[in-house]
Amino acid sequence: MARRRGWNGSPPDTDDEAARRIVAAAVDLIAVTGSAVSIADVAESLGVIRQTVYRYFPSAEALLRAAAIASVDGFLERLSIHVKGIGDPVEAMTEGVVYTLAEVRRTPHLGILLTGTHSNVHPEGLTSHEARAFGLTMIRRFDVDWESYGYDGASLQELVEYVLRTMQSFFASPGNPPRDDDDLRRFLRRWMGSAIIAQERPQ
Template sequence: MARRRGWGGSPPENDEEAARRIVSAAVDLIARTGAEISIAEVAESLGVIRQTVYRYFPSADSLMRASAIASVSDFLDRLTARVSGIEDPAEAMTEAVVFTLAEVPRTPHLGILLSTTYSNATPDGLTSEEAQTFGMAMIRRFDVDWEHYGYDEASLHELVEYVLRTMQSFFVSPGTPPRTEDELRRYLRRWMGSSIIAQSHPAM
């Protein structure tokens, strides 16, 4: 029971609830500050010691990424509205990437999810399980018949990895000066879009 002491006088019933409450506290802190936060800040907000948080999340980066995944549902709803009715996979993905890159400065959790600069994160973070989950959640919101265009589950995961890497490059280095949305849309449609539709010809 030692791991559940504190918690503002209301300890969680089990480990699953404890992890959810830690993530929720991190989400609230990020929303208020719009910036990176520490394990110590999350622990203090819950009335527990840092070691308690570390029992569930081995690093600040793992906690931040879990928090990002838990808090991007509103973004995904807005993305769905943006790509609604677009059935062409290249067009849908182009619009999704343009929208996502525009939203990063306005959505701290999204920036943390896609950033490699937080804490001890490495470039491999963008292909982490959390980032892949985010990417798959994105493309499953599209009105695209992926199977019709030759995509199975394995190739969809590869597509997500490719698109995450593409977004990461623009997130880290948007260019000088950065492209406008229309310029970025034309660029992505020409180069990324051609790769997406090259998977195969639509099924007859």
């Protein structure tokens, strides 16, 4: 059972509830600060000592990963709204990449899910199994009839890997100066778009 002291006068009844409240506090703090948070920050917001948080999450990395997972549904819902009604795969993917690049930079816990670290965005994490699974979930939410464009399960996975590697390059070197959103869309449509439509469509 969770310890019943602290918790701003309203202690949780179970360990599961305690863990959920810790994660929720981390998500809220990240939303406010726009950056990764520490165990001490989360403990202070809950009115508990750091050791209480460590009981459920052994490190800031573990806690922020849990915050990322808790937040991903919200991100996917916002992304789905952003690309809603776009049936063209090039346009949908272009908007998806532009939106995701901006969201990951604004929201550290999404960067954790994609890159596996809480300190900075590490581009090498973008090709992890976790990132590819996330990317596949993401593009399946698009209003694109992928089969009609010749994509099956295997080619969709390759497309996800290609797009993640494209985003990887922008994290590693955003450009000097970085492209604004409109210029980035033009660039992606021309070069990433050519790769997307290269898939042979069924006769």
